[in-house]
Amino acid sequence: METNSSLVELPPLPSYTLTLRQPVLAPIPDNVLSLILPVVAYWVVSMIFHFIDVNDYFSQYRLHTPAELLKRNHVSRMDVVRDVVLQHVIQTIAGLMMSVFDGPEYVGHEEYDVAVWARRVRIMQRAIPTILGFVGIDSIALSKTLSDYPSLSGFLAGGIYPGLVQTTTLRTGQEVIAPAHAAWELVFAKFIYSYFIPALQFFFAILTVDTWQYFWHRAMHLNRWLYVNFHSRHHRLYVPYAFGALYNHPVEGFLLDTAGTGVAFLLTQMSHRQAMWFFTMSTIKTVDDHCGYHFPWDPLQLITSNNSAYHDIHHQSWGIKSNFSQPFFIFWDRFMGTRWQGDVTLKYERARAAAEAQVERELSENNGQSVSTVLESEPGPLDAGAEDVSVQERAPRKILPRTTRSASKRGHGVNGSIRQK
Ligand SMILES: [Zn+2]
Numbered sequence: 001m002e003t004n005s006s007l008v009e010l011p012p013l014p015s016y017t018l019t020l021r022q023p024v025l026a027p028i029p030d031n032v033l034s035l036i037l038p039v040v041a042y043w044v045v046s047m048i049f050h051f052i053d054v055n056d057y058f059s060q061y062r063l064h065t066p067a068e069l070l071k072r073n074h075v076s077r078m079d080v081v082r083d084v085v086l087q088h089v090i091q092t093i094a095g096l097m098m099s100v101f102d103g104p105e106y107v108g109h110e111e112y113d114v115a116v117w118a119r120r121v122r123i124m125q126r127a128i129p130t131i132l133g134f135v136g137i138d139s140i141a142l143s144k145t146l147s148d149y150p151s152l153s154g155f156l157a158g159g160i161y162p163g164l165v166q167t168t169t170l171r172t173g174q175e176v177i178a179p180a181h182a183a184w185e186l187v188f189a190k191f192i193y194s195y196f197i198p199a200l201q202f203f204f205a206i207l208t209v210d211t212w213q214y215f216w217h218r219a220m221h222l223n224r225w226l227y228v229n230f231h232s233r234h235h236r237l238y239v240p241y242a243f244g245a246l247y248n249h250p251v252e253g254f255l256l257d258t259a260g261t262g263v264a265f266l267l268t269q270m271s272h273r274q275a276m277w278f279f280t281m282s283t284i285k286t287v288d289d290h291c292g293y294h295f296p297w298d299p300l301q302l303i304t305s306n307n308s309a310y311h312d313i314h315h316q317s318w319g320i321k322s323n324f325s326q327p328f329f330i331f332w333d334r335f336m337g338t339r340w341q342g343d344v345t346l347k348y349e350r351a352r353a354a355a356e357a358q359v360e361r362e363l364s365e366n367n368g369q370s371v372s373t374v375l376e377s378e379p380g381p382l383d384a385g386a387e388d389v390s391v392q393e394r395a396p397r398k399i400l401p402r403t404t405r406s407a408s409k410r411g412h413g414v415n416g417s418i419r420q421k
């Protein structure tokens, strides 16, 4: 138990007793749960998109046709699952190793922390007469004329509330009269403590992850060695699908995803409960960015311009040198001039037509075989070698003339909504 009774001019801080915070899902410790939830969320959300895909629901919102899914990717789904599972194992082990350094989390100090903020609010009010003086307002005189409104009067006087007092007991046992907080100060302090500070932590965590990922991701494309040895693996998916979101070389997976969110967690001093939200939401966002659908009603695709259509451009051989930003916002692409400019409708139509033509050709060449046997064959030569750096390096930044043509008439198609906002 700790007591604080500094009470000369400011309201005293309350004493508090610390107790260990109980886990959300006992007996699993919160820090372990924050490692489990993202993995569970990854597969649950991925399987929802997979279910939509295999049943061909919402085909009007597909970014690519089923024929493209079959023919344009340069990796089998089983290989994707294997590498994602490996990444999940690595990130969980890394998280468990980091948790060795975590101290226990306590509760019981909340009222004290709010009082500390209320004191800061009180101290900051001392600047009010000076600030209002700059615009010609005599706030001291004004506070006297408004004495019928004690809160307003005290605020204008610079945080002086002579009528607000309380009786408090010193450590010596002596009872004394001490200043007290106005109700609005406590409400404001509680808002800062309970909402504003956590919001700032999430904001800076997002900023950290976006910055970390942008520059590492961009370096992976600019440096031939990094691209060939690590990042080219992710680009075997020309037609991304949800559970391919974390299909990476293990080194890249650790460096970009695990380390990025880990650094954000450490820098922002999040609690484990905040980390549960942050890790899980980051994971769901990444899955959603690779889902292969541009839904008009998916909140994750509406909140920012960085969504599945935006990231899909980066997965195309012609867009691979643009749209590096991920997973939350696109401000780095804007600042660094790497955002894809121009209409993409024709490019998507061409890729779609080529995949469909290939499927039809294979079907006619394999007359004796069932359709499903042919469709389940290995990926075809479309985008051949584009995961190789030589093609990646010559990926054109050519901008096609804008067009108003919509591909949505074709059943499966990228409609006009994929155009950059
Ligand atoms: Zn990339």
Ligand SMILES: [Zn+2]
Pocket: 234, 240, 245, 290, 311, 315
């Ligand atoms: Zn991707």
